[in-house]
Amino acid sequence: MSWFSRLEGQLKVEDVLLSSVAEKYGTPCYVYSRSGCETGYNEYKKALEWCPGGGRVCYAVKANSNLSILSLLADLGSGFEIVSVGELERVLAAGGEGQKVVFCGVCKEEHEIRRALEVEIFCFNVESEKELELIQKVAESMKKVAPISLRVNPDIDPRTHPYISTGLKENKFGIESKKAVLVYQKAAALPNVKIIGIACHIGSQILTMEPLLEAFDCIMGLVQELKDLGITINHIDIGGGLGVQYSNDENPPSPSEYLSRIKSKLLEKSRDIPDIIVQPGRSIVAEAGVLLTRVNFIKETSNKSFAVIDASMTDLLRPSLYGAYHKIEPVDYDENKTEIECDVVGPVCESGDFIGKKRRLRIIDGDLIVVYGAGAYGHCMSSNYNSRNRPAEVLVDGNKMKLVRRRETIRDQLQLELTEFNSQ
Template identity: 50%
Template sequence: MNFFKRCKNGILHIEEISLNTIAKLIGTPCYVYSKNAIINQFIIYQQALKNYPHIICYAIKTNSNLAILNMLSKLGSGFDIVSGGELERVLMAGCDPSKIVFSGVAKRADEIIQALNVNIKCFNVESCSELQRINNIAKSIGKTAKISIRVNPNIDPKTHPYISTGLKDNKFGIPIKQAPLIYAYAKTLNFIKIIGINCHIGSQITNFSPILNTIDHLIELISILKNKQNIKIQHINLGGGLGVDYFNLYPPPIKLYIKKILNKLNNKETVNIPLIIEPGRSIAADAGILLTRIEYIKINEKKKFAIIDAGMNDIIRPSLYNAWQNIDQVDIRIHNDKGFIRKKAYYDIVGPICESSDFVGKSRLLSITEGDYLAIRSAGAYGFVMASNYNTRIRPSEIMVEENEIYLIRKKELLKKLLYYEQF
């Protein structure tokens, strides 16, 4: 891969590389990830689970760059996928299919065939209709489909409603009270093999109580399945969802989070049943930033705006969720061009998209001017992976940093290729 040798200009750094240097060499906007930060977060999960049977299935919807998937695969990661496209990605990245779980509420027939043909670990089944479809397709191609039923425990994860998935108002999973009937029906299907139970209540979880309450419900269900229906659960999949500290949020440390989970599972119904977890955000978020340049400073009667070259098409979380992401100056210059001390002021950091919702941060206290670079923090998760071409804007490049080298892991798009698929 292409790489550039280290240069020490600038103030803020990812590992030992200057962001100021990256901005000048690569251009902006661009995503920059720390290889060591991603690896370290994954290893923390591995160490916390080392004495318990488990599979860590990284949720690739978080950040699906092939270089990151390949790196995690080499560390022993499995993967949680939600589409046939994601399946193709993880296979291309070298993942072992026996460590792939297929989630999502609307699996198409072609996607099910694709997954059966490579013999994935299991489907996380979301509805009775899906269960029937998987059985029929498996029969038609002479396969047996391994499944885990995703149950919805109606537990509030105490997070943003758009990323809550475990309430009865959400589209995900089968109501936990109906689960014994669905499991009983699955047991009658000749091309279905029941191997697990799955539950994912939401993302950006910052306290223990929702996940521990969820486990209580799962233990009760597992007991019913074993003692009344003679169905033995071979793994428990608790999904992902552990949060990160975007701003004044205090999610529990990974090790403590896992310790609480394992303590809860240490009972006669679930002890030593292998555990699957599907972390994503807690591995990738803080390992990445979006690097952007201030194009204009604009001041009106009420506001000061810093207009940057990254828009809601590049990073949609603030516009979609009103999400907070820290924004730092890259090269902190004390004086302006005339030698006067720069004054701090509150700015709305906004993008070039023709939407009033196109902002990255509001009322941020900064000492900035046109041409300065900014780093949008915690952008390694749900950043580039949610980017679009709205306003016919090309998506940015992605960079991996490792100690004193930077690697181009995704080239910036070309406008002519963006228009290639259209005709008149």
């Protein structure tokens, strides 16, 4: 991507050398490109220009919930997809509008529904009959009408990692497609619920369009069935899930390629085209961010070499959790250094603590290295395991760098805990 490039062997983000970021803010550190985030969002917005209602891009907050990222997306006009009241409050704190929020998730609690109704969110994506009943109950108590869609589970294999598959019948998400019409009829009879759409999301890091288009065909069939019953659908929420290129052998379709196929399918089926909502997260921010870390030392054993770095699974969980691949490179590329094959590992007391295995790198003790594709599901999945502090986050805008989350301290970790029991 154009926002990451090399200048005389030194890696830079936009117009800032990553070595300068490390010098000022230390390592490990997350570094995001403002230009990269904006480009990711604008690709979707442009690809939806054909929609009668203009389409809605609702950024999936779970991918990266840093307030500065949310704020720059809100300034671009983005909507937001949330799965908790905490994410809702982050959106509001960042300047996002409640009316541009879609609330997803399998277990919306009563207090969360109440808060969402207070700020007049755009839509609840309902995932069960019991949730529908709870929304009706809360809305009635508040003398409000809750706008809803049903999230349909079409039982389609997204051909991705099973941990990030959400559209199969064995997954906890959504309402089975064969039951959806009956639940819509139930919703239509509730006085404090208003049906405005239908939704589907089958998984994440999807690299081919076929499962996404198959799911869309299922949804279009339900839209027609509902129309025959007098239930109007104003929008179709096609979810997110479009993958990114973590490795050279991954070639996901672009937003424009994918959404042009959606357009063609809509025109084939009907003249009355509903508005389209997309919920991209990873495909907006993943490639706009890196994890910057330093090699503490190279450890040689009789079996293999280890590059022991100051980042760990507590900072980037995806490799340990999913066996996920992230490209790794030295910040300062030097051909004179001997290339070694090594596992890139952290200091956490787990054998599963690795960022990459069997990587061929020209590195020595003390070198800075960069882990690509870390803008999504990086810092937001971090933890304090082994009582490690979470890393800093830095946003680069042109030739400027800004600290958007300071490095955590031990005091930050301890201040929420108590050392004495109350004897009373």
